[in-house]
Amino acid sequence: MNFIPSDKKHLNDWKRIIIPDDNELHKIDHYISCGGYRALEKALEMKPEEIIEEVKKSNLRGRGGACFPTGLKWSFMPKNSDKPKYLCVNGDESEPGTFKDRQIFEHNPHLLIEGTIIACYAMGVTSAYIYIRGEYNKWIMMLQKAIDDAYTKGFIGENILGKDFSTQITIHRGAGAYICGEESSLMNSIEGKRGYPRVKPPFPAQSGLWGCPTTINNAETISNVPLIINNGWEWYSKIGASRHPGPILIGVSGNINNPGVFEMPTGRPLLEIINEWAGGATANKKIKAVIPGGSSTMILRGDQLEGVCMDSESLKSAGSSVGTAGIIVMDEDTDLIDVITRITKFYYHESCGQCTPCREGTNWMFRILKRFQNYEACSEDIDLLLDIANNIEGNTVCALGDAAAWPVQSIIRNFRDEFEKRTKASELKEAGN
Amino acid sequence: MLTEENIKKVEELKKRYPTKEALILPVLWMIQKQEGYISEESMKYVASLLNIPVGQILGVVTFYTMLKRKKTGKNHIEVCTNVSCMLRGSAKIMEHLEKRLGIKAGETSPDQKWTLSEAECMGSCGTAPMLAVGDEYYENLTIEKVDQLIEKLK
Numbered sequence A: 001m002n003f004i005p006s007d008k009k010h011l012n013d014w015k016r017i018i019i020p021d022d023n024e025l026h027k028i029d030h031y032i033s034c035g036g037y038r039a040l041e042k043a044l045e046m047k048p049e050e051i052i053e054e055v056k057k058s059n060l061r062g063r064g065g066a067c068f069p070t071g072l073k074w075s076f077m078p079k080n081s082d083k084p085k086y087l088c089v090n091g092d093e094s095e096p097g098t099f100k101d102r103q104i105f106e107h108n109p110h111l112l113i114e115g116t117i118i119a120c121y122a123m124g125v126t127s128a129y130i131y132i133r134g135e136y137n138k139w140i141m142m143l144q145k146a147i148d149d150a151y152t153k154g155f156i157g158e159n160i161l162g163k164d165f166s167t168q169i170t171i172h173r174g175a176g177a178y179i180c181g182e183e184s185s186l187m188n189s190i191e192g193k194r195g196y197p198r199v200k201p202p203f204p205a206q207s208g209l210w211g212c213p214t215t216i217n218n219a220e221t222i223s224n225v226p227l228i229i230n231n232g233w234e235w236y237s238k239i240g241a242s243r244h245p246g247p248i249l250i251g252v253s254g255n256i257n258n259p260g261v262f263e264m265p266t267g268r269p270l271l272e273i274i275n276e277w278a279g280g281a282t283a284n285k286k287i288k289a290v291i292p293g294g295s296s297t298m299i300l301r302g303d304q305l306e307g308v309c310m311d312s313e314s315l316k317s318a319g320s321s322v323g324t325a326g327i328i329v330m331d332e333d334t335d336l337i338d339v340i341t342r343i344t345k346f347y348y349h350e351s352c353g354q355c356t357p358c359r360e361g362t363n364w365m366f367r368i369l370k371r372f373q374n375y376e377a378c379s380e381d382i383d384l385l386l387d388i389a390n391n392i393e394g395n396t397v398c399a400l401g402d403a404a405a406w407p408v409q410s411i412i413r414n415f416r417d418e419f420e421k422r423t424k425a426s427e428l429k430e431a432g433n
Numbered sequence B: 001m002l003t004e005e006n007i008k009k010v011e012e013l014k015k016r017y018p019t020k021e022a023l024i025l026p027v028l029w030m031i032q033k034q035e036g037y038i039s040e041e042s043m044k045y046v047a048s049l050l051n052i053p054v055g056q057i058l059g060v061v062t063f064y065t066m067l068k069r070k071k072t073g074k075n076h077i078e079v080c081t082n083v084s085c086m087l088r089g090s091a092k093i094m095e096h097l098e099k100r101l102g103i104k105a106g107e108t109s110p111d112q113k114w115t116l117s118e119a120e121c122m123g124s125c126g127t128a129p130m131l132a133v134g135d136e137y138y139e140n141l142t143i144e145k146v147d148q149l150i151e152k153l154k
């Protein structure tokens, strides 16, 4: 977590609540003495459908990338089901530029656990799995300790707080596959299969884990739930941008003076976040480009940032999206062809290979981009790249295909001149100059 | 073969999942932690332990990059080269390691001491450039820090 320099008083108006300024919160007794697990107590006095209604009205939207309304998602779960119901908490966090869920595991694990139990109660779930990327073993162990403590205190397990409600929480450790963050692939991974995404429909709420009704939520999303229960939907819905409210964890990385994760209300101006929260571009350089929400989101030009805010509506009108709120800043010296080649290599590497457009297309895009990198590209290659990206988008089983296409499409749209310059330089090189 | 302690853990885990297939990944992790990698023998062992065809175990092992089918060097250094790290100089870190260790990314030193790999984003972009050795992350790297680390691991 990053702290804001004290001379930036106006930024300090926001009192952090997802990751408060408190290093002891991972200890259960301390968490309880700070009011922890009171939301759980309150929730267990409510009817499950009242909780879903509360979350719906709060306007909480998913922090896993797609900004899907959480309450609505929960309401898709069948009320009566003769099959068990499941919740998967998504802590796979593998989108390049994203390092926020890790802060929750480390600094406020009980908030996540409390949210998970409340979500289970609201949806009638008796078993929750928290899926965490394998590389995060250190944080898995921290979260496991917190879960063990919560079991000991009777917050998880049989007859929670003496009520007629029981649920268990199990951490499932991933093993190095970006695709397992995609919800249906994640379920296959838990089932012990290769992590291939499934064709939808059926949607998880009808047929998810082991063919049973299942909800998948991001770890940060779930961590917002106790706040809503404690303070009410009205309070929550007034934080930040009205159509995408609440506190949000924003990661800032790249050519920036004070990189890190910052908690703030949604809807703060992108330029304020970059220049004030994160201390501005390194060495006072000009900003050439910004990826606003992790490597899958559309890249923006430095001169397009004025007035753009970190919320779903504002970024949509700017031609991008919030994604996982991982802002990557690139200064004027950045070679964007290197950047997009590296990003495309990632998607090529992580494609599960099930669908032809994604499997072949990411490979073709990578090979063409390599030509640009090596000064071997010709002017037709620019449109060829676009053509491949356009043919991947929307034609695949899961959104990894789109995630690979969007950065390429947007970088050509916004920085076509860089590609043209490169092909000209390539032609000169070819001609022996 | 799993240790007795791990066998106990497997029995506990059985209560957490409705199928035995779901135990494949957790059990493979236990094997890898015990032995450093997952051999053909181990796969057969897991297959018989869980009563699942060995082909299915192999299918899982080959899907996940963190599950290793070969022994790596004593120290497996993984350098993130994805965007945020790249913007903060991961190429220089990698170059330096290649020179110091005398091996290229993807190789293991002849004395089995070092394995060097290029890795995807490990969720440390705010403290880039970074590398990992096993579960341990080393962040905000400089050439000096890399040198100190190599001395420590030697």
Ligand SMILES: Cc1cc2nc3c(=O)[nH]c(=O)nc-3n(C[C@H](O)[C@H](O)[C@H](O)COP(=O)(O)O)c2cc1C
Binding pocket: A061, A062, A063, A064, A065, A066, A067, A068, A070, A073, A090, A091, A092, A093, A094, A095, A178, A179, A180, A181, A182, A183, A184, A216, A217, A218, A219, A221, A222, A398, A399, A400, A403
């Ligand atoms: C290729 C791919 C990777 C994804 N990785 C993650 C991830 O690491 N963490 C995450 O929460 N969601 C990830 N998602 C989104 C999930 O599929 C899902 O939408 C999300 O977990 C739902 O949670 P939310 O509604 O709370 O946002 C990924 C999606 C795709 C297509």
Ligand code: SF4
Binding pocket: A179, A196, A197, A350, A351, A352, A353, A354, A355, A356, A358, A359, A396, A397, A398, A399, A400, A401
């Ligand atoms: S889009 Fe790519 S990652 Fe997704 S299912 Fe198809 S091949 Fe696999």
Ligand code: FES
Binding pocket: A096, A097, A098, B080, B081, B082, B083, B084, B085, B086, B120, B121, B122, B123, B124, B125, B128, B130
């Ligand atoms: S890009 Fe290197 S850790 Fe994220």
